[in-house]
Amino acid sequence: MSFSFDVTHRLETSPGRAGVIHTPHGSIETPAFIVVGTKASVKAVLPEAVRDLGAQAVLANAYHLYLQPGSDLIDEAGGLGRFMNWPMPTFTDSGGFQVMSLGAGFKKVLAMDTAGLQNDDVIAEGKTRMAHVDEDGVTFKSHLDGDRHRFTPEVSMRIQHELGADIMFAFDELTTLMNTRGYQESSVERTHRWAARCLGAHAELTRQRADKPYQALFGVIQGAQYEDLRRRAARGLAELEVDGQRFDGFGLGGALEKENLGTIVGWMVDELPEDRPRHLLGISEPDDFFAAVEMGVDTFDCVNPSRVARNAAIYTADGRYNVNTARHRRSFIPLEDGCDCYTCLHYTRAYLHHLFKAKEMLASTLATIHNERFTVRLVDNIRAALVSGDFHAYRDEFLGRFYSA
C-alpha cells in the first residue's frame, strides 16, 4: 500500500502536529494548504506556476468533472493528474457538497456566521430546488443543462476511482447550521450508512483496478455545532471497517460556527486515531488556519483565495485590500511588500489596477498567483513555527498584524 502518514512533530499543549502524507504521486508536508482546481484547472494559472508558488497538491471536484468532460474520459486519459499535467498529489471531493448545495440553495455553508435561525425549510421541497435527498442517494439537475442525474455512495466512488486522485472523500450528506437538531441527527446517521457503502464500493473498485496506484479514502464527519453528534460521527467513522477496508483519513466537514471552530475541531480530533490525516474542508481565513492547526488539522482546501483574486481582492500580512480602488492607480510598489511570489517580484499595484480596469485576463492570473502564494506560504510558515516550537508566538504576531487594520 503506497499511502501512509507520519507524524513528525507535536504541540505540547494541544493536539496540533506536523507530519508527512505519502501518496503514489509524492509527499505532502503537513500542515498544508491544498490549492483548488475545481474543473481540473486552477483558474487562470498554468500548472507550472501553481507548482512554483509552492502548492504541494491540487483538489478537483468530482461533481463538475463527472458532468464535464465525464470521469470515464479522464480515466481514459490516464487519470486526473496526467489529464491536467499535474504530476504531484491530487485530491477529489465526493460531489456531495455541490450536489447538496443545489438543494439548499446556499453558496457558502462552511464556517458561516449564524443568525441563530433554525429551520429545515431551507432545504425543504421548493420550486427552485435542484436536488432531492433520499435514503439511497441524491437526485439532482445539472447546473449546465438541467438534465437529471443521480449520485449515490457507489456512484461517487466509481466516479472518484475513474478520476484517479490520490485522496478521495466519502459521499456525505451536507447540512447547514439552519437545519434543526433533529435533522442533523438523522443526517449524521445517514452519512454513517453512506460511509459504510463507500468503504464497500471502494474495496471492490480497488480490487477491480489493482493495476492502478492505490487511492486513499477519507471519511467525512458531520454533526454541525453539536458536541455529541460530532463525537459520535467521528467515533463511528474511525471504527468503521467494511470488507477489510478502513478510512485512510478523515474530512472534517459540514457547517461549522466560525467562532467555535477550534472547539468543534477538537471534539472530532479527540475521537480520531493519531495515525490518520485530517482534512478541514473549505477553510482559508488566517484565524481559522491557526485555530484548526492548533487542534490537529493537517490539510485544508478552499476556493476563496483564487475566487476573491479574480475580484481584485489581495491578501497581505497587513490584511486584505482591493487593488481596484483609486488609491492604487499610481502605486508603483508590489501587491505585498516583501512577498516572494512571481507577481510581486515583477509587477506593481498600479499595473494590476490597470489590468483590472481594462478587464485584461492577465489580471486574474497575476492576482491569483499572489493570493495562492500568500495562502500556501502562510500554512507553510505555521508548519515551520510548529516544528521549531514557536507556534503560539507566530500565531499572536501574525493575527495581531493581519487583523489590526
Ligand SMILES: [Zn+2]
Ligand atoms: Zn505576491
